[in-house]
Amino acid sequence: MEIASILITGANRGLGYELVSQFAAAKPSPDFIYAGCRNPDGADKLKELAQKHPNVKIIKIAIGDESSYQTAVQQVTQDVGDRGLTVLFNNAGILTYRSFEKVTAEEMRKEYEVDVIGPLMLTKAFYPLLKKAADNSKDKGLSCTRAAVLNMTSGIGLISDNTSGNIYPYRAAKVALNMITKSMSIDFKSDGIMAVSINPGWVQTDLGGANATLTPTECIEGIRNNVMAKMGEKENGRVVKYTGIINDY
Amino acid sequence: MEIASILITGANRGLGYELVSQFAAAKPSPDFIYAGCRNPDGADKLKELAQKHPNVKIIKIAIGDESSYQTAVQQVTQDVGDRGLTVLFNNAGILTYRSFEKVTAEEMRKEYEVDVIGPLMLTKAFYPLLKKAADNSKDKGLSCTRAAVLNMTSGIGLISDNTSGNIYPYRAAKVALNMITKSMSIDFKSDGIMAVSINPGWVQTDLGGANATLTPTECIEGIRNNVMAKMGEKENGRVVKYTGIINDY
Numbered sequence: 001m002e003i004a005s006i007l008i009t010g011a012n013r014g015l016g017y018e019l020v021s022q023f024a025a026a027k028p029s030p031d032f033i034y035a036g037c038r039n040p041d042g043a044d045k046l047k048e049l050a051q052k053h054p055n056v057k058i059i060k061i062a063i064g065d066e067s068s069y070q071t072a073v074q075q076v077t078q079d080v081g082d083r084g085l086t087v088l089f090n091n092a093g094i095l096t097y098r099s100f101e102k103v104t105a106e107e108m109r110k111e112y113e114v115d116v117i118g119p120l121m122l123t124k125a126f127y128p129l130l131k132k133a134a135d136n137s138k139d140k141g142l143s144c145t146r147a148a149v150l151n152m153t154s155g156i157g158l159i160s161d162n163t164s165g166n167i168y169p170y171r172a173a174k175v176a177l178n179m180i181t182k183s184m185s186i187d188f189k190s191d192g193i194m195a196v197s198i199n200p201g202w203v204q205t206d207l208g209g210a211n212a213t214l215t216p217t218e219c220i221e222g223i224r225n226n227v228m229a230k231m232g233e234k235e236n237g238r239v240v241k242y243t244g245i246i247n248d249y
Numbered sequence: 250m251e252i253a254s255i256l257i258t259g260a261n262r263g264l265g266y267e268l269v270s271q272f273a274a275a276k277p278s279p280d281f282i283y284a285g286c287r288n289p290d291g292a293d294k295l296k297e298l299a300q301k302h303p304n305v306k307i308i309k310i311a312i313g314d315e316s317s318y319q320t321a322v323q324q325v326t327q328d329v330g331d332r333g334l335t336v337l338f339n340n341a342g343i344l345t346y347r348s349f350e351k352v353t354a355e356e357m358r359k360e361y362e363v364d365v366i367g368p369l370m371l372t373k374a375f376y377p378l379l380k381k382a383a384d385n386s387k388d389k390g391l392s393c394t395r396a397a398v399l400n401m402t403s404g405i406g407l408i409s410d411n412t413s414g415n416i417y418p419y420r421a422a423k424v425a426l427n428m429i430t431k432s433m434s435i436d437f438k439s440d441g442i443m444a445v446s447i448n449p450g451w452v453q454t455d456l457g458g459a460n461a462t463l464t465p466t467e468c469i470e471g472i473r474n475n476v477m478a479k480m481g482e483k484e485n486g487r488v489v490k491y492t493g494i495i496n497d498y
Binding site for chain 1: 348352361366369376406408417421424425426429431432433434436
């Protein structure tokens, strides 16, 4: 899979870090791997990776602070120019695990801000660069090698799979993110930009906890090999599991 | 259908007003019909209705202002006491019709506040009264005559029906509301409180516009006779159309 450039948010830890790390080690590796994080100064693991791989660029993206999106767009534009940005991977997210009894309005707001409004506004900011990538690609149709927005969702955000209730902020935000993915997939189709929600499964990260069934390495290998390398028109707008299987909604 | 008491938000216009109006005229009519609205002083049509039907009580509920929820709970408690509140109908909502190019973070926030966080927090406030209604009902199982939370959703909030993209704030909020309904239906089941999202169809209101296919009268007759009077365990947690048909997600 030859992806010319990719930007990953929430790249300082968990699945975001693993994505950057695997793309850095890939052969061929993208020309530019933007590792977006809130606080580049404190991102020690990313700094190590960037020293070893000069195509890894640490970039400040503070979800919720739209001015940081514009600065990031300028920085990426300087590198990629008319080639545009091939993949925007909206990976940054939080998990507020709150019951009906305990959930507050403020927890609902914060989760929606990070998991839904952030990806939407960041995609708006990078849309002109994604469009350039699609326009100038030798590929036709829809693919991650032409141009794509990938939104990291969760099985917890599937209404039909909700058999245990609870987790109000996260469930509501992730299903809303899946809806936004669907609208993007329709609105971007004539531009040649794909939009897909990716369900990473249950992964051993800070967010998934130690009892999870997958290691970050297994999960991201699945997302790269089974999902990103293979999907096209059929998966556009859908929720796709790390195994490559469509599972919604 | 004998519903002892019902509270309807957004009752000063559109489907909310029609709900109050039809329940007021019903035989038997509920003992208490609470018509929740942001500004009772300006609710002239509701005032007329309340003069004619003494069981219609206008009550201030300003979605987003949680202190108004507590005052409303106190007011309802004084009337119903241990009989509790039978049905909470979260009908108040807004429709922000915004494209990808035009949508702003603030529009996303406002829609989520009114259409998702409002119903959730209002349901939390009235939960003890709903539980009392369920506990003290002669009915067993799940029904609108025992105890129910009904959330007014929209076909625009169904991801699988989204074939035209766009409308980001409203689509995202309504599907999130459907998720919350699903979690409530699971969390409340042992209490005997039903939770259902209701899809009213496309109705000639301020929100639906003049080209809509249904009159408010037809829509609310459908919701009362096909949905509220009939549904039970099977519909719990689902999206039910005004026709009585389950259609999700």
